[in-house]
Amino acid sequence: MASLSPEYDGNDWERKVKHWLRLRYPDGRFEEVPAEHQGDFGIEGFSRDGIAYQCYAPNGPLRVGELYENQRTKITDDIKKFIERKAELLKLFGELKIKSWWLVVPQHRSGKLVQHASLKTQEVKLANLPYVTSDFYIHIAVPDDFAVEREAAIKKGIEALHLECEEVEPVHIQEWAGNNDAFTNKLDQKIKAYSGESVDEKVRSLRENWIGSFIKAENLLKKLEATYPVVWEDFRAVKQRRENKLFLKYNHDSAPSLVLQQTIDELKAELVVKVPNLDSGQAEDIAIGTVSEWLHRCPLNFPQ
Numbered sequence: 001m002a003s004l005s006p007e008y009d010g011n012d013w014e015r016k017v018k019h020w021l022r023l024r025y026p027d028g029r030f031e032e033v034p035a036e037h038q039g040d041f042g043i044e045g046f047s048r049d050g051i052a053y054q055c056y057a058p059n060g061p062l063r064v065g066e067l068y069e070n071q072r073t074k075i076t077d078d079i080k081k082f083i084e085r086k087a088e089l090l091k092l093f094g095e096l097k098i099k100s101w102w103l104v105v106p107q108h109r110s111g112k113l114v115q116h117a118s119l120k121t122q123e124v125k126l127a128n129l130p131y132v133t134s135d136f137y138i139h140i141a142v143p144d145d146f147a148v149e150r151e152a153a154i155k156k157g158i159e160a161l162h163l164e165c166e167e168v169e170p171v172h173i174q175e176w177a178g179n180n181d182a183f184t185n186k187l188d189q190k191i192k193a194y195s196g197e198s199v200d201e202k203v204r205s206l207r208e209n210w211i212g213s214f215i216k217a218e219n220l221l222k223k224l225e226a227t228y229p230v231v232w233e234d235f236r237a238v239k240q241r242r243e244n245k246l247f248l249k250y251n252h253d254s255a256p257s258l259v260l261q262q263t264i265d266e267l268k269a270e271l272v273v274k275v276p277n278l279d280s281g282q283a284e285d286i287a288i289g290t291v292s293e294w295l296h297r298c299p300l301n302f303p304q
Helices: 010-024 064-084 086-093 111-126 143-155 170-178 181-195 200-227 229-244 256-274 280-297
Strands: 030-032 045-047 051-055 098-104 132-141
Touching: 010 030, 010 045, 010 051, 010 143, 051 064, 064 086, 064 098, 064 111, 064 132, 111 132, 143 229, 170 181, 170 200, 181 200, 181 256, 181 280, 200 229, 200 280, 229 256, 229 280, 256 280
Parallel strands: 051 098, 098 132
Antiparallel strands: 030 045, 045 051
């Protein structure tokens, strides 16, 4: 069965894209074009460097073919307005010439959409519009086209940071454990120390939970590093600072289980402060996975 596209709210998507555009074009160099009063001109706004922008997130989830049909129809309908509303658009742009029209979508999954955009590009050129350059083109834009702006929006607290990451399956945990004996043996020792548990089956269950958390955190952090490198550097600094202070927790008067929970809570709290819009659940996943790493590498130890 064909995979489905994620579901987005069209209004939320529009607001998100406009945040990116205002970050890309400060000082009023992005001009929003509201449609409420006498008109939808086939664009959400335009930049002073000559790019017209339209945002679109269809109601989903949709299969690839359905997503293509929706996006193709959007291009067709709005390029028709872009051509036919010539008098109004000429007043809108003034002396500015539009070199490109961008459809900004959450996902672009069809080469046929590029073909359709090329056909509509020729249609615009043949219309000989006074506000369009001779090298005009249509571009289907995705979030990666705004990587810098997305990261800035997250840092400013404008946009939530949510990393799409698959759940860790039991088979992956078992395979990983089988290939990392030193990790699992050390983890078993720490589990017995903090939990007081000695039943093999219960220790194994706790170990698998810790390993699953470690793998999930690693996957989230790889995604974070690839997508938001500046935010990842902030996390790395938090992690190193916390790790350097773990020796302060070596206290014979503190119960290991309390030390463990306190360490997770403190790391999560600092992550949420450092990255204000990090999804709370994912902040917790990263905190637990990081503590799992500290357990097996021994920066987090328990007094004997």
